[in-house]
Amino acid sequence: MLLHEFLxxxxxxxxxxxxxxxxxxRVTYSKLDxxxxxxxxxxxxxxxxxxxxxxxxxxxxxxxxxxxxAVLRAGAVFMVVNPFTKRGKLSYLLNDARASxxxxxxxxxxxxxxxxxxxxxxxxxxxxxxxxxxxxDTRCLSWASAESDSPVSEPGTIDVDLASIxxxxxxxxxxxxxxxxxxxxxxxxxxxxxxxxxxxxxIIFSALPLSFDYGLYQILMSVQVGASVVxxxxxxxxxxxxxxxxxxxxxxxxxxxxxxxxxxxxxSLSEFDLASLKIISSTAAVLPEQRIRELRALFPQAAxxxxxxxxxxxxxxxxxxxxxxxxxxxxxxxxxxxxVWLVDEAGAQLPNGSTGELVVRGSHxxxxxWGNPEATAERLKPGPYPGELVLYSGDxxxxxxxxxxxxxxxxxxxxxxxxEKVSPREVESIVHALDGVLxxxxxxxPDELLGEAxxxxxxxxxxxxxxxxxxxxxxxxxxxxxxxxKFVDFVGELPRTDTGKVYKKGLHSVPGGLAPKAx
Amino acid sequence: xxxxxxLVRAFILDNFLMGGDREGLSDHDxxxxxxxxxxxxxIELVTYLERTFxxxxxxxxxxxxxLDSLDNIEAxxxxxxxxxx
Numbered sequence: 001m002l003l004h005e006f007l008x009x010x011x012x013x014x015x016x017x018x019x020x021x022x023x024x025x026r027v028t029y030s031k032l033d034x035x036x037x038x039x040x041x042x043x044x045x046x047x048x049x050x051x052x053x054x055x056x057x058x059x060x061x062x063x064x065x066x067x068x069x070a071v072l073r074a075g076a077v078f079m080v081v082n083p084f085t086k087r088g089k090l091s092y093l094l095n096d097a098r099a100s101x102x103x104x105x106x107x108x109x110x111x112x113x114x115x116x117x118x119x120x121x122x123x124x125x126x127x128x129x130x131x132x133x134x135x136x137d138t139r140c141l142s143w144a145s146a147e148s149d150s151p152v153s154e155p156g157t158i159d160v161d162l163a164s165i166x167x168x169x170x171x172x173x174x175x176x177x178x179x180x181x182x183x184x185x186x187x188x189x190x191x192x193x194x195x196x197x198x199x200x201x202x203i204i205f206s207a208l209p210l211s212f213d214y215g216l217y218q219i220l221m222s223v224q225v226g227a228s229v230v231x232x233x234x235x236x237x238x239x240x241x242x243x244x245x246x247x248x249x250x251x252x253x254x255x256x257x258x259x260x261x262x263x264x265x266x267x268s269l270s271e272f273d274l275a276s277l278k279i280i281s282s283t284a285a286v287l288p289e290q291r292i293r294e295l296r297a298l299f300p301q302a303a304x305x306x307x308x309x310x311x312x313x314x315x316x317x318x319x320x321x322x323x324x325x326x327x328x329x330x331x332x333x334x335x336x337x338x339x340v341w342l343v344d345e346a347g348a349q350l351p352n353g354s355t356g357e358l359v360v361r362g363s364h365x366x367x368x369x370w371g372n373p374e375a376t377a378e379r380l381k382p383g384p385y386p387g388e389l390v391l392y393s394g395d396x397x398x399x400x401x402x403x404x405x406x407x408x409x410x411x412x413x414x415x416x417x418x419x420e421k422v423s424p425r426e427v428e429s430i431v432h433a434l435d436g437v438l439x440x441x442x443x444x445x446p447d448e449l450l451g452e453a454x455x456x457x458x459x460x461x462x463x464x465x466x467x468x469x470x471x472x473x474x475x476x477x478x479x480x481x482x483x484x485x486k487f488v489d490f491v492g493e494l495p496r497t498d499t500g501k502v503y504k505k506g507l508h509s510v511p512g513g514l515a516p517k518a519x
Numbered sequence: 520x521x522x523x524x525x526l527v528r529a530f531i532l533d534n535f536l537m538g539g540d541r542e543g544l545s546d547h548d549x550x551x552x553x554x555x556x557x558x559x560x561x562i563e564l565v566t567y568l569e570r571t572f573x574x575x576x577x578x579x580x581x582x583x584x585x586l587d588s589l590d591n592i593e594a595x596x597x598x599x600x601x602x603x604x
């Protein structure tokens with residue numbers, strides 16, 4: 001089964017049913033399919049072939065969904081790119097993937113156009129606009145002119161072909177492209193929608209970024225079961241989100257802990273009628289027990305799923321809601337059609353009741369990192385069966401006597417802020433680029449709202465003075481918003497180990513060594 | 520309260536925008552749509568408005584009509600002042 005064939009099935013079953021709601025726009029399955037068809041034909045007519053990569057650099061909205069499915073139907077591979085991505089990184093992603101086309105919006109066009117100046121592989125840029133944009137790269141064309149009425153040629157895709165590349169922050173500081181096949185994605189969508197119990201009657205509310213795999217899967221799963229998704233631009237205005245959820249009578253609310261913290265902070269929450277809500281799911285970071293209690297008290301009628309996953313296989317485990325009272329801090333013990341276990345440093349499987357790195361086996365496990373065999377070899381390693389590779393998650397868990405998993409820590413120093421993984425190296429290299437910065441290290445510090453907030457320790461060259469906000473602003477200009485530090489401390493020197501490496505843990509415990517924070 | 524807009528503009532420029540983006544921010548631009556602020560950025564903005572202008576911003580007032588552009592923020596603060604006097 002191919003990922004986009006689920007769309008075909010839902011179109012045949014319920015052509016007139018609303019598939020997507022975004023703002024004032026409501027799109028039925030048949031209309032979605034027609035738009036996909038026209039764009040797929042247009043992509044093919046401009047030379048997009050089986051296996052080519054097409055980057056989707058769009059805000060949350062119907063266009064993004066049309067673009068993904070059009071790319072798949074044309075036989076190509078879609079890459080989702082966070083709309084907060086700045087031109088330098090976007091160029092890097094386009095070059096790394098050797099993307100042949102880019103789909104973007106009018107509001108993102110200045111960044112996109114600047115990025116494609118340094119991305120020769122991109123032969124055309126589709127802009128979600130009625131008219132062809134002027135004063136930009138000649139490769140830019142409007143959405144309307146990119147569409148075609150010609151039939152789509154059958155590209156010959158099979159389920160081990162790539163469907164998507166999702167870039168994720170790499171511990172070396174360079175983003176890594178997670179290669180996902182049709183089989184990987186249909187497996188994950190089938191298993192997750194199965195254990196959640198999604199049906200065609202569901203109405204999913206998603207304010208998650210569609211460029212984030214958890215947001216992406218809300219659409220994939222909904223299309224698979226023939227449900228509807230109400231897409232919100234963001235969760236910036238929680239009261240507006242609640243109004244929309246009430247008005248659309250949504251039944252499923254997927255979120256990340258930061259969103260649930262914002263939601264439970266709304267004092268007037270009880271004024272909204274959310275009785276229709278029957279499923280709440282949380283992933284991407286640990287959901288604190290206090291939040292679990294609050295959500296269950298606020299929405300007693302809803303089943304709360306505490307889950308764990310990583311982009312490299314989308315989902316690893318979920319805690320059945322009936323287990324919440326027994327072990328609220330667990331993320332469960334795997335899911336159907338997959339296996340998980342813990343290993344020691346030598347890779348030996350550990351019994352229940354141990355602590356070790358979590359390993360995942362299943363057809364949802366990625367193909368590898370695009371063009372990066374070294375990074376792939378660190379994550380995909382031989383497993384217990386000959387000829388098969390399994391995924392080493394890089395996350396340390398402990399298990400209880402029944403095998404339920406509890407997150408302990410990352411194996412590397414990746415930061416989890418707002419449910420997104422952030423490489424300290426990527427942030428440090430941007431801070432370093434600020435004139436006058438001698439040294440910089442970045443760590444995660446506990447934060448009530450964000451899970452972890454990013455904190456930078458900066459050593460300036462003599463003669464340079466910056467404020468905390470100067471550094472933050474510089475980072476916001478070059479990094480996605482969730483990667484920018486929330487705190488900056490200026491220090492005289494960084495604590496080091498005997499071998500001269502920066503000792504990050506020492507940063508928290510040497511207040512005497514820290515210079516006063518600039519005001 | 521007529522001084523609100525320059526102060527808020529300065530807060531946003533000083534805290535969130537760099538380089539060419541600084542000149543390009545017009546009074547009616549959507550702060551969310553232009554990706555100047557994200558969800559946590561709006562929380563910082565609300566904290567700033569409460570501290571600087573001595574207002575209390577209720578949940579139901581945290582909506583784009585009040586906060587999503589410099590024009591909207593100025594009008595919102597003006598309404599808050601009228602309702603307080």
